[in-house]
Amino acid sequence: MTSDHSQTDVLERFYQNQLALEAALMELTLWAEHQNALEVSENIRGALQTIGENAGHIKQGLARLRGADLI
DSSP states (O other), X not given: OOOTTOHHHHHHHXXXXXXXXHHHHHHHHHHHHHTTOXXXXXXXXXXXXXXXXXHHHHHHHHHHHHHHHHO
């Protein structure tokens, strides 16, 4: 039985926040490129790359934790 504030649930919400921040950063990147602020957009894209690289690891870890919750 899991509670509303289980460790897995909290981590899942962190992951959802990360995805929301990624979407917001992408919007900011597009705006910066439209404003010809290329250095800013390159910096944001670097942050987006880090988020993307970590997203897969986080998702796999959450899947393992969810599996552990079922045992």
